[in-house]
Every structure is written in structure tokens, then in C-alpha cells.
Amino acid sequence: xxxxxxxxxxxxxxxxxxxxxxxxxxxxxxxxxxxxxxxxxxxxxxxxxxxxxxxxxxxxxxxxxxxxxxxxxxxxxxxxxxxxxxxxxxxxxxxxxxxxxxxxxxxxxxxxxxxxxxxxxxxxxxxxxxxxxxxxxxxxxxxxxxxxxxxxxxxxxxxxxxxxxxxxxxxxxxxxxxxxxxxxxxxxxxxxxxxxxxxxxxxxxxxxxxxxxxxxxxxxxxxxxxxxxxxxxxxxxxxxxxxxxxxxxxxxxxxxxxxxxxxxxxxxxxxxxxxxxxxxxxxxxxxxxxxxxxxxxxxxxxxxxxxxxxxxxxxxxxxxxxxxxxxxxxxxxxxxxxxxxxxxxxxxxxxxxxxxxxxxxxxxxxxxxxxxxxxxxxxxxxxxxxxxxxxxxxxxxxxxxxxxxxxxxxxxxxxxxxxxxxxxxxxxxxxxxxxxxxxxxxxxxxxxxxxxxxxxxxxxxxxxxxxxxxxxxxxxxxxxxxxxxxxxxxxx
Amino acid sequence: xxxxxxxxxxxxxxxxxxxxxxxxxxxxxxxxxxxxxxxxxxxxxxxxxxxxxxxxxxxxxxxxxxxxxxxxxxxxxxxxxxxxxxxxxxxxxxxxxxxxxxxxxxxxxxxxxxxxxxxxxxxxxxxxxxxxxxxxxxxxxxxxxxxxxxxxxxxxxxxxxxxxxxxxxxxxxxxxxxxxxxxxxxxxxxxxxxxxxxxxxxxxxxxxxxxxxxxxxxxxxxxxxxxxxxxxxxxxxxxxxxxxxxxxxxxxxxxxxxxxxxxxxxxxxxxxxxxxxxxxxxxxxxxxxxxxxxxxxxxxxxxxxxxxxxxxxxxxxxxxxxxxxxxxxxxxxxxxxxxxxxxxxxxxxxxxxxxxxxxxxxxxxxxxxxxxxxxxxxxxxxxxxxxxxxxxxxxxxxxxxxxxxxxxxxxxxxxxxxxxxxxxxxxxxxxxxxxxxxxxxxxxxxxxxxxxxxxxxxxxxxxxxxxxxxxxxxxxxxxxxxxxxxxxxxxx
Numbered sequence: 001x002x003x004x005x006x007x008x009x010x011x012x013x014x015x016x017x018x019x020x021x022x023x024x025x026x027x028x029x030x031x032x033x034x035x036x037x038x039x040x041x042x043x044x045x046x047x048x049x050x051x052x053x054x055x056x057x058x059x060x061x062x063x064x065x066x067x068x069x070x071x072x073x074x075x076x077x078x079x080x081x082x083x084x085x086x087x088x089x090x091x092x093x094x095x096x097x098x099x100x101x102x103x104x105x106x107x108x109x110x111x112x113x114x115x116x117x118x119x120x121x122x123x124x125x126x127x128x129x130x131x132x133x134x135x136x137x138x139x140x141x142x143x144x145x146x147x148x149x150x151x152x153x154x155x156x157x158x159x160x161x162x163x164x165x166x167x168x169x170x171x172x173x174x175x176x177x178x179x180x181x182x183x184x185x186x187x188x189x190x191x192x193x194x195x196x197x198x199x200x201x202x203x204x205x206x207x208x209x210x211x212x213x214x215x216x217x218x219x220x221x222x223x224x225x226x227x228x229x230x231x232x233x234x235x236x237x238x239x240x241x242x243x244x245x246x247x248x249x250x251x252x253x254x255x256x257x258x259x260x261x262x263x264x265x266x267x268x269x270x271x272x273x274x275x276x277x278x279x280x281x282x283x284x285x286x287x288x289x290x291x292x293x294x295x296x297x298x299x300x301x302x303x304x305x306x307x308x309x310x311x312x313x314x315x316x317x318x319x320x321x322x323x324x325x326x327x328x329x330x331x332x333x334x335x336x337x338x339x340x341x342x343x344x345x346x347x348x349x350x351x352x353x354x355x356x357x358x359x360x361x362x363x364x365x366x367x368x369x370x371x372x373x374x375x376x377x378x379x380x381x382x383x384x385x386x387x388x389x390x391x392x393x394x395x396x397x398x399x400x401x402x403x404x405x406x407x408x409x410x411x412x413x414x415x416x417x418x419x420x421x422x423x424x425x426x427x428x429x430x431x432x433x434x435x436x437x438x439x440x441x442x443x444x445x446x447x448x449x450x451x452x453x454x455x456x457x458x459x460x461x462x463x464x465x466x467x468x469x470x471x472x473x474x475x476x477x478x479x480x481x482x483x484x485x486x487x488x489x490x491x492x
Numbered sequence: 493x494x495x496x497x498x499x500x501x502x503x504x505x506x507x508x509x510x511x512x513x514x515x516x517x518x519x520x521x522x523x524x525x526x527x528x529x530x531x532x533x534x535x536x537x538x539x540x541x542x543x544x545x546x547x548x549x550x551x552x553x554x555x556x557x558x559x560x561x562x563x564x565x566x567x568x569x570x571x572x573x574x575x576x577x578x579x580x581x582x583x584x585x586x587x588x589x590x591x592x593x594x595x596x597x598x599x600x601x602x603x604x605x606x607x608x609x610x611x612x613x614x615x616x617x618x619x620x621x622x623x624x625x626x627x628x629x630x631x632x633x634x635x636x637x638x639x640x641x642x643x644x645x646x647x648x649x650x651x652x653x654x655x656x657x658x659x660x661x662x663x664x665x666x667x668x669x670x671x672x673x674x675x676x677x678x679x680x681x682x683x684x685x686x687x688x689x690x691x692x693x694x695x696x697x698x699x700x701x702x703x704x705x706x707x708x709x710x711x712x713x714x715x716x717x718x719x720x721x722x723x724x725x726x727x728x729x730x731x732x733x734x735x736x737x738x739x740x741x742x743x744x745x746x747x748x749x750x751x752x753x754x755x756x757x758x759x760x761x762x763x764x765x766x767x768x769x770x771x772x773x774x775x776x777x778x779x780x781x782x783x784x785x786x787x788x789x790x791x792x793x794x795x796x797x798x799x800x801x802x803x804x805x806x807x808x809x810x811x812x813x814x815x816x817x818x819x820x821x822x823x824x825x826x827x828x829x830x831x832x833x834x835x836x837x838x839x840x841x842x843x844x845x846x847x848x849x850x851x852x853x854x855x856x857x858x859x860x861x862x863x864x865x866x867x868x869x870x871x872x873x874x875x876x877x878x879x880x881x882x883x884x885x886x887x888x889x890x891x892x893x894x895x896x897x898x899x900x901x902x903x904x905x906x907x908x909x910x911x912x913x914x915x916x917x918x919x920x921x922x923x924x925x926x927x928x929x930x931x932x933x934x935x936x937x938x939x940x941x942x943x944x945x946x947x948x949x950x951x952x953x954x955x956x957x958x959x960x961x962x963x964x965x966x967x968x969x970x971x972x973x974x975x976x977x978x979x980x981x982x983x984x
Contacts, residue, residue: 012510013509013510014508017505018505018883019883019885026885026890030890034892038895039900040900119929217899219900246917248904248905249904250904251907252891252904252909252913253884253888253889253891255886255891256890256892256894259890259895260895289918291918291926292917295905297926298921298924298926302878302919303918305875306879310883329924330925331929331933331937332939333827334826334830334940335826335827335941336830336923336924336925336940337827338826338827338828338830338831339831339871342834346834350508379831383793383794387797387798391510391515391798393511393747397743397745397746397747397748398519398747398748399747399748400522402743402748403526403530403742403751404529406709407709408531409710409711411741412739412740412742415744417743417748418743422739422784423784426790426793426795429790429793431828432822434783434788434821435823437860441823447824447827447828452827
């Protein structure tokens with residue numbers, strides 16, 4: 001399967017900015033007023049202790065915390081504007097921040113689908129196949145979580161098998177869920193083993209990241225808080241992403257939803273900085289709107305695009321890396337799935353997101369991972385990568401000699417200038433079918449989704465696991481066995 | 493059918509610029525060198541006379557014309573940076589240039605398709621139905637040509653029936669083909685009658701436009717030249733669009749293709765200015781790449797996007813309105829059609845095109861007009877329109893009172909702030925289906941293309957012809973009858 005080579009992407013273009021500087025300040029100011037006057041609930045006693053010690057106003061007998069704006073601002077001063085995220089294969093190390101752009105595989109759907117087998121509950125076999133695809137496609141820079149929830153694995157040890165698979169089937173950066181202290185500690189330890197690093201080295205080298213969603217409006221749950229605390233203490237990056245669906249979990253107005261998003265993100269990020277000043281963090285944006293007829297979440301809408309572009313402005317205002325998503329709300333891999341994804345993706349890329357979550361494979365508002373959508377998304381991501389490669393303008397590319405040679409009325413197919421370059425001049429698509437109608441009809445008239453189906457199976461068939469030091473593998477196996485023998489993570 | 497109201501669109505955001513100022517100058521400079529040293533063929537004696545009189549270097553015994561760069565620059569100084577294009581319904585007048593954005597219906601495919609009837613040669617019945625849809629959808633601002641070629645009409649009088657249908661079935665701005673002097677004169681006269689205007693008034697009020705493609709590389713055909721001359725003399729806008737497919741009709745390098753595009757466009761536009769200084773003109777960009785394996789044209793590719801964005805920079809460098817397209821090379825209305833169209837459309841909108849040709853209904857690289865694609869494109873265009881509506885940031889939209897009222901852990905569905913706004917807060921989609929999977933399955937699991945099929949039939953069924961002054965209608969009928977009696981346009 002021809003594909004683009006692995007490379008780190010950088011965005012050389014100016015971001016699309018839809019808010020004026022004044023509007024950014026007004027939204028930021030409102031968000032700080034929210035934190036000062038309304039406050040946010042932190043559902044964990046340790047968080048309340050940390051916040052009280054830092055000078056936040058913890059309402060007596062409750063979990064409501066109010067923040068002086070100076071407290072937020074001072075805490076965030078030390079957050080790095082960019083950092084390196086280390087993979088077990090150093091070739092796959094990533095820079096998060098600045099003009100860098102990283103794409104993740106789909107994360108967290110409960111279901112999985114492909115054409116032949118239809119929609120089914122998540123399971124470990126599909127989980128592993130999706131990991132193999134994420135490893136195989138160079139444009140997928142990292143794993144943003146479980147590409148599908150392997151619900152056939154017991155909950156107490158699921159994270160052990162899932163991370164074991166990340167380490168053995170892939171060599172890219174992966175994600176650990178902040179579902180309580182034990183799980184995230186296991187994830188950090190397995191990451192350390194995978195990298196063959198000491199605990200001290202891991203402290204210096206962020207290698208595991210975690211998405212923490214707030215429970216909007218204005219609430220951070222206990223297991224998530226434990227994740228933030230553990231990750232920040234280990235100097236591993238946390239992405240705080242408010243789930244501010246406008247009209248449901250945040251105001252129906254975009255400005256209001258963004259003000260609330262910014263309040264929740266800054267509160268969570270400031271909290272991580274209070275735990276460990278200077279720990280790597282990322283500003284997450286996930287504001288979209290609901291369908292006001294049904295309350296169903298929508299993605300890739302004009303409002304979603306605006307929120308994504310504005311979110312980038314708010315993150316940059318704070319000097320933080322930015323996370324967005326390639327989202328859609330479609331039930332099937334059709335024109336809607338593609339046009340909604342393109343809305344989301346253009347907004348993420350042109351809004352200068354540094355991490356684009358769910359970049360490949362997300363369907364149905366995140367309820368399903370699709371094998372065919374994954375392949376189609378890889379095509380979209382590769383096109384964005386090509387778009388970000390700057391245009392070369394010089395004597396050779398201006399091609400006046402070729403234009404002179406061909407002369408008015410001629411054609412360039414046979415020109416030396418063409419022949420020297422034609423093999424690499426243009427992006428060669430993976431899914432797109434440019435045959436003429438008759439040839440395409442004769443070939444069975446396959447649509448893009450059917451072609452994507454063929455491609456994913458071809459890529460899976462050609463998958464080779466990346467090499468892993470046997471000593472690390474043994475240590476990893478032993479760790480998993482020992483943790484399973486101890487009963488894994490007990491239910492709360 | 494719920495849709496956005498008619499409105500003129502303006503783009504409040506800064507364009508995406510992928511070339512540095514130096515690169516723009518280098519490409520422009522190369523284009524002027526092409527015109528100085530290589531020259532361009534003008535295949536019409538009248539053009540050669542006009543150009544020679546203006547001081548261009550017409551090669552003896554040939555049609556090759558070379559231009560001193562000062563001649564090009566001086567000629568273009570008088571071209572307006574924007575102008576009003578008058579429709580027969582003044583509500584549908586358009587401004588072309590500046591930050592204005594206009595969408596046209598698909599133009600010129602030889603075939604037409606829909607789900608039930610399949611792909612078939614263009615015909616007058618489908619032609620009229622496509623006009624009815626273009627009239628019905630408010631987001632379609634104008635007609636860019638015949639939405640499908642009505643090949644069942646005899647060529648000598650086809651333009652008479654086709655324009656008669658524009659005038660009677662629609663009241664928006666339309667296009668006349670520059671296929672020789674007689675046809676474009678007929679189109680101008682029918683436009684005059686439709687508007688109930690005098691010849692003098694029409695001279696002051698541009699009301700008919702025409703796309704003129706160069707025959708790349710570096711050639712302008714006779715019938716097109718006659719169109720330019722007639723339109724410029726009547727002060728009606730000409731859009732000069734080089735058809736510079738990179739690797740076939742222009743260099744395989746983007747910089748070279750753009751240099752050639754700019755050369756051809758500037759030569760054609762300067763020629764129009766020499767015919768009538770100050771006549772309204774538009775800079776057209778249509779540079780894309782071919783599939784180097786087959787030579788087939790590709791659209792919506794990364795190269796296409798770059799050419800579109802760069803084309804906008806070149807047009808603005810010259811102070812001219814800019815025309816681009818919503819193009820794709822797909823054979824069917826599937827995910828590919830949607831993702832390629834989104835690439836083209838985002839580039840056109842963010843590259844600040846003033847006219848987006850083929851904005852609704854183009855399929856198969858322009859070989860087919862699709863009823864379903866038309867509807868899906870309308871959805872894409874409406875989403876762009878919503879995206880261009882600036883975010884409102886003020887006390888009411890920041891919604892602090894609502895956030896206070898809902899409080900941490902609540903929800904906004906029932907908040908007064910939500911209830912006051914929910915009916916108009918978000919874009920209400922036409923095609924997109926946001927039902928949950930189970931409801932969607934129960935409804936027969938229709939894909940976006942099937943939903944679009946239903947919608948186009950519904951809109952056609954509800955079509956009402958716009959009112960037309962009976963006197964104008966009579967005059968128009970009489971003109972067509974008289975021209976047909978005279979044999980129409982005789983074959984060359």
C-alpha cells in the first residue's frame with residue numbers, strides 16, 4: 001500500500017482567526033469571572049486540600065472551589081508552551097505545541113463496524129486490529145486511547161491487556177485513561193518498562209498522555225482528578241478537555257459555551273500546575289452544538305468549526321498547546337461522514353491544533369469505530385499533510401524553460417521538466433478513484449467505502465509487529481501477570 | 493424545505509495565504525516574462541488588430557502575440573476591483589469583488605444523473621429542472637452556465653431556448669457562453685429584455701457574465717475572443733479562466749502552473765481592457781493536477797487547494813475579483829465526492845474567491861450534473877455561509893447569568909437563556925441525519941445520497957416560477973421566435 005512516509009508535521013500557515021483580540025479577551029475575562037464567582041466542583045478531597053493550600057476558596061461543606069484570577073494566571077505561567085512526547089521507538093517521538101501537528105487514531109467508542117461484519121460491541125480482537133492499522137499508517141502519529149473499548153475483557157484488568165497490546169503491537173506514543181489512581185499508575189509503569197527507562201528518566205521525558213474530560217458544566221470527577229494528580233506528579237502530560245456541548249452542558253450561545261470551556265480548561269490546567277509546577281499540559285477544545293430538536297450531539301457543524309477555531313485562539317492566548325478532534329455525527333461512512341469530518345479537520349488544522357484526536361476512524365458521534373472510515377480519514381489526513389508542505393518557488397519550479405519548450409498549443413506530458421518530476425510531483429491517493437466513468441463501471445463501480453474496506457484488509461494482512469527488546473517484553477509480561485494475580489483494579 | 497434565507501455573503505476572515513509576498517512577486521514576474529518572451533496565440537484577426545494597435549508585438553505571419561509588461565500593467569490599471577451584477581429581480585443583484593462571495597450552480601456537464609434514472613445525456617427537461625432547483629435554493633446566487641448541456645436542442649438555436657428558460661424559470665443572474673459573436677449578442681439582448689432595460693442602461697449595469705477559458709497552454713480561441721470583444725464593448729463582465737491542468741496543459745510544478753495561469757489570465761484580461769478600458773473583468777483560477785498514471789484530471793487534491801489559495805493571492809495582487817470552483821473527480825455521490833468537494837470549497841472560500849463556480853451539482857470532473865450532489869452541495873454551501881457569520885460576543889451571549897443559574901452539574905436544556913434562543917441558535921441541516929443509530933436503522937438506514945434524492949424531488953414539487961412582467965415575456969418570446977425564424981446561429 002503506497003502511503004506517505006512517517007514525518008512530523010508542522011503548519012507553516014497563519015491560523016484562521018474568527019475572533020478579534022477584543023473578543024478573545026472578553027471570553028477569557030468571562031471565564032475568569034466564572035471561576036471567581038460561580039466556581040467549579042472538584043469531586044475529590046485531595047484536590048480540595050491542594051486547592052485550599054494554594055489559596056483557592058473552597059466552600060465550606062461542599063466541593064465548590066472559587067479561584068481568584070491571579071491564582072489561575074500565576075499557576076499557568078509555568079506551563080510549557082511545547083514539549084516532547086517520547087515513544088518507545090525514538091523515531092516516533094513527537095513535539096506537542098508550537099506549529100506541530102499530530103494525528104491520533106479514534107479513541108473510546110463502545111462499538112466497532114466494518115462492511116462485512118456490521119456494527120458490533122467493542123472487543124479485544126478488533127481492538128488489536130485497529131492498533132495494527134494505527135501502527136501501519138504513517139500519518140497516524142499516536143494513539144489517543146482505546147480505538148474501541150474491548151468490553152470482552154474484564155474491567156479490573158482490561159487496562160493491563162490494552163496497554164500490553166499498545167506496547168507489543170505498536171511503537172508509537174499512546175494514552176492511558178485517567179480512571180482512578182491505580183490504572184494510571186499501572187499505565188505509567190508499563191510505559192516506563194516499554195521505554196526501558198528508569199523512573200528518573202521518565203520524570204524528565206514525558207511518554208504517556210491522558211485526556212481528562214470535565215463533567216460539564218463546571219465539575220471534575222474523582223477518578224479524573226486522581227489521573228491529573230498522578231500524571232502531573234510523574235511529569236506526564238494531561239489534556240484537559242471540557243465536554244461543553246452548547247445548548248446542553250453549556251450555554252446555547254457560542255460565546256457562552258467558549259467562556260465555560262475556557263473556565264473549565266483553565267481550572268483543570270491550573271490544578272495540574274499546582275500539583276507540579278511546569279508539568280506538561282494541553283488545552284483541549286471539544287465544544288459543539290446539539291440538535292435542538294432531539295438534544296443529540298452534532299459534530300462538524302458550522303458552530304463546531306467556529307468553536308474549534310476560537311478554541312485555538314484561546315489556547316494560544318494562554319500560551320498552551322491545543323487539542324481538537326476530527327469528529328462527525330454520521331451513522332454510516334457516506335457523504336455526510338466525509339463532509340462533516342472535513343469541516344472538523346479543516347477547522348482543527350487551520351485552527352492550529354497540535355493534537356487532533358479521533359483523527360482516523362471516528363463515526364456516529366464517537367459511538368462507533370469504523371474500519372472503513374479509518375482508511376478514508378487516513379486519506380484526508382495525508383491530504384492535509386501535503387497541503388502543509390510549502391510551495392517551492394524557484395527557477396526550476398517556475399519552469400519557464402518547459403513552457404518555452406512546449407510552446408502555445410502543445411502539451412506537457414512528454415516535456416523533460418515533467419518526466420523528471422512526474423512520479424513524485426503530486427499526492428498519489430489511496431482511496432480516491434479517478435478512473436473515467438466507463439472504467440470505473442467496468443471495475444464494478446466500487447464506492448469509496450468499498451475501496452476503503454479492501455484497503456484496510458490489505459494493510460492488516462501486511463502488518464508486521466515492530467521489534468521489541470525481549471527483556472522489556474519479559475518485564476512487561478511479568479508486570480501484567482503480577483498485577484492480574486493481585487486481582488487488577490478492584491471495583492470502587 | 494427549511495433553508496437559509498437569500499443573502500449576499502461576505503467573508504469577514506483573513507484569507508489563507510500559502511505564498512509569501514516574495515513568492516507572489518516571483519510568480520507574477522515569471523508570468524510577465526512568459527508574455528514578453530514566449531507570447532500567447534490569439535486566434536482571431538480582430539484581436540491581432542486591436543493588440544497591434546495597442547502596441548503589442550504581433551509576430552508577422554502568425555497569431556503569436558508578445559506583450560511588454562508595461563502594456564499589461566497599464567491595461568489592467570483601469571479594471572474595477574469590484575462591480576455590481578444586476579439580476580432581473582433586483583433583490584438578486586450581486587456584488588462581485590472585495591469580500592463578497594457568490595455561489596453558482598454547476599455548469600456545462602454533458603451528462604446528468606440521479607439515483608432512479610441513472611446517468612444519461614444532457615437534455616432540456618433536466619436542464620429546466622436544474623434551473624428550478626437553482627432558483628429554489630437561496631444559497632445559489634447565480635447560474636454559471638447551462639447546468640447541463642441540453643443536447644436534444646438543435647445547436648443553432650439551443651442558446652435561445654436555454655436563455656429563455658433562464659429568464660422565465662429563474663430571476664437570478666445568469667451566464668452566456670462566449671461561443672462566437674452571434675450567440676453572445678443574442679444573450680446580451682435577451683438579458684436586456686429580461687431586465688426591461690434600455691441598451692444605454694445595460695451599458696451602465698453589468699447584467700450578464702461569461703466564463704472564457706483559455707486553450708492552455710497560451711492560446712485563446714476565436715469564438716472565445718469574439719465573446720470577450722462583445723461583452724467588453726457592452727460593459728458586461730468576462731471571467732478569464734486558464735485551464736492549466738498541471739502536468740498536462742501546464743508545468744508539473746505548482747509554481748510553473750501558476751505562472752502560466754497568471755500569464756494567460758492577465759493577457760486575456762488586458763485584452764478585454766484594451767477593447768473597453770474599465771470594463772468589468774474577473775480573474776479565474778482553475779489550476780489542478782492530473783493523475784500522472786492515467787493523465788485523468790483530478791480535483792479537490794492538495795495541489796488543487798494550494799493552487800486555489802495561491803490563485804486568490806495572485807488575483808488580489810492585481811486588484812481583481814477572483815473566481816474559483818467547487819470541484820471533484822468522483823464518479824458517484826459518495827464519501828470521495830464529499831471530501832474532494834470540501835477540499836475545493838474550503839480553499840475557494842478561505843482563498844477569498846468572489847465567484848465559486850460549480851458550487852452545487854458538479855460530479856465526475858464536470859462530466860455529469862448530479863441532482864443528489866446538488867442538494868448535498870447546498871448543505872455544504874449553507875454551512876460555509878453560517879461559518880462566515882461572525883461570532884457575537886457580548887454580555888447576553890457570554891451568558892454568565894445562565895451559567896450561574898444552571899450551576900455546576902446541571903444542564904442547560906431548560907434554562908431561559910436556552911429557551912429564548914434554541915430555535916435559531918444553530919444551523920439546522922437539510923441533509924445531515926443526526927438521529928441515533930437505532931432510529932436511523934428503523935427509518936430504513938438512508939444514506940446522505942438517498943436523503944438528497946428525496947429532498948430534490950420535494951423542492952422540485954414545490955417550485956414556483958418567479959413573476960415576470962408579461963410585456964417583457966412577450967418581447968422575449970418574440971425575439972426568440974424571430975431569431976429561430978432567421979435560422980438561429982449558422983454553423984461556422
